[in-house]
Amino acid sequence: MNSDSSYKNRKVISIGVVKELTGLSERQIRYYEERNLIFPERTEKGSRKYSFFDVERLVEIANQREEGVSTDEIRRDINKRDKEKLKKEDIRKDMLKGQLNARFGIQKK
Amino acid sequence: MNSDSSYKNRKVISIGVVKELTGLSERQIRYYEERNLIFPERTEKGSRKYSFFDVERLVEIANQREEGVSTDEIRRDINKRDKEKLKKEDIRKDMLKGQLNARFGIQKK
């Protein structure tokens, strides 16, 4: 649900194209997966498939690595951002719930 | 320019994934290219790369083919639609030009 299933999140890109798009080596791309920074899917036969979102994250990772940031630290950054995103979503949901309650909530029998 | 360079139009999908996505055979996908219904790009080594736009067009083609429409007729349909799109763009440009002229066009010296 949400804005998923959009082009940006569909896992359709092979590692060779990701290599072209990011300038990273296959070794690096696989290693960042091993460190849980990205999560490609697999074809039936086992080839990795990435989304545009993954490609963009990889570019960010490459930038951080150039600045000497370790994969562990990058991982923490990603977690932090994800948590903030979830928090915002919760707030939004709460506000929506509140509005719905105000209008339809306390209906007399 | 335009809405190009968006995810939808980037040629990054291999023929194997396109096969999965469309349910067509590689033979069919290559044949529709031969008939000029789609225009994949190539990697340096010669593998075809498709966009999400291509995938959607292929699904349309598959639907038409099921209804017995020939590739020639499909080609004409595509041309017609493209021409209409261009015409609309021309109209939009003309309108814009007109507006700009009305405001800034006939400036005295």
Next chain:
DNA sequence: CGTGTAAGGAATTCTGACACG
């Protein structure tokens, strides 16, 4: 015309490992 298939070769991708630092 539209599609299947077998053929042979070239390029891709995968995993586990050794290397260096």
Next chain:
DNA sequence: CGTGTAAGGAATTCTGACACG
């Protein structure tokens, strides 16, 4: 820790062609 590389195998993709209808 992060990345390169050689190794061997499996899967992918390509082209040109023959087949059928």
